[in-house]
Amino acid sequence: MAGNEAEHGAIVRNRDLIDVWIEAPRGNRKQVVYEKILSLIDITDEPSKHLKSNIMKFSQLFGLKMANKWQKVGQSRNRLLQNQVYWLDKIIYRINNDSEENTSSDEEQEPPCRSVGRPRVPFEEASKKTKRRRVAELTTDRSANELQFAVNVVSGSNHSEVSPQIFSFSTAEALALMVDLDISVRGPENKAIVEANKKRIQAEFRAKLSLIVDKPKPGYGSSNDGNTARIFFHNPQTSSDITGVDRELIEKFAIILGVLASGCAIDMEKFASLLEEARNWYIHLYKWSNMPNKVHKVLVHGCEIIDAFCLPIGELSEDALEARHKEVRKHRLSHTRKCSRTDTNKDLMRDLLLTSDPFISSKRKVSSKNI
Incomplete structure (x- = not known):
């Protein structure tokens, strides 16, 4: 069997495989390319286990590269033939007459292809949306195990399992x-x-x-x-x-939120020390995760925000606005014109301004409550 393989000297180029890859169903492209390579190197008998493994490996690698270039040219065969001439003529598999199997070197750099429009951003520098778009076909055609196997093959690892x-x-x-x-x-x-x-x-x-x-x-x-x-x-x-x-982190956050909502004057030196301690503890525990924006705003810029206001930060909460919801409904129902939305809102704002005036509020009778 090995002798039969050695009798033939054959080479396989990328150009020889693109048509069968394009015409094959998405889920069966790897097998079709594998069979095409066998036919090109003229193997009539059952190939040896070693040869079969090598051909399967190169059919997988060809499929990954072809999918990338096919996406790059907008799934146009004519553009692929025009823009990827060097890659198409590249030898990816060779069997010499002396029974030695050779493949093209991956270290050889391809010359830059004729580009149209903006230069293509490298995959490592692309955004998450661009990366998802580029690998959309791969993730549709292949399972997670197949993709992991391809990564192991490219990286030289012998582990085929995820x-x-x-x-x-x-x-x-x-x-x-x-x-x-x-x-x-x-x-x-x-x-x-x-x-x-x-x-x-x-x-x-x-x-x-x-x-x-x-x-x-x-x-x-x-x-x-x-x-x-x-x-x-x-x-x-x-x-x-x-x-x-972490329990300690929850306790620190509870103290910070309680201080911010207290409505009292805050000792900025001690509060800054508390924020720094909580921030360092968070980074120590969860450095694998990005800090959420709201947590970053409190832990890093909390003191700066408090210093920017003349009142304690707790006095600037929404409690006062929420407390007036009942009065807003009452004034809108009984003391506003209903002929138009503009007149309704004008009357409502006038009533709210009057009732919120400090002098008028001081004349209001406050009913005593039994405690």
Whole structure:
């Protein structure tokens, strides 16, 4: 059998394989290219195991490169023939008469092709959207195991199996995926992990703290409100056990939020020290994840924002606005014109300005309450 392979001297170029790759169904391209290579090197008998393995490897590599270039030329055969002349004429597989198998060197650099429009951004520097677009065909045609095998072949690794730790996350990392933090690996394999972890967290909060977490409410928002947050931070150990987030970090965040909402003057020196301590602890624990923008704003720029206001930061909350909702409804119903929206809003604003005047407010009779 080996002698039969050695009798023939044959070469295979990329140009010889493009037509069968284009015409083949997406899910069967690798096998079609493999059979085409066998026919080009004129193997009539059953190929040896070594030769079969090599041809299969090069058919996979050709498929990956062809898919990339096919996407680059806008899936146009004429543009492929015009712009990729050097690559098409490149020898990818050769069997010499002395039975030695040779392949083209990957170290040989291709000359730049004729470009149209802006220069193509390297894959490593492209945005996530561009990367997803470039690999769309690969991810459609191939499974995760096939893509991982191709990566191992290109990198020279002999391991054909997908490493299990690629899709293995700790409780905290799964939580980060659920709340949409930046994890390097995303995909269908992670959806089951995230969904299962989310359901577990919701069930445990319901059982241990009687909290309904991240559930939509009919008519408005979700169940994640201020009361939910207060109970969460008031029970740091239980919250840590359920979510996997560090208990000490939860306690630090609870102190910071309590200080900001207190409405009292803040000792900026001590508060800055607290923010720095919380920031360093967060980075130490979760350096694998990008810090959310809102957390960054508080931990890094919190003191600067507080210094920019003359009143304590807690006095600038929305409590005063929310307290007037009842009065707004009353004034709009009983003391505004209904002939047009403009007149309604004008009358409403006049009443609100009058009732919020300090002098008029001081003349208001305050009813005594039994305590």
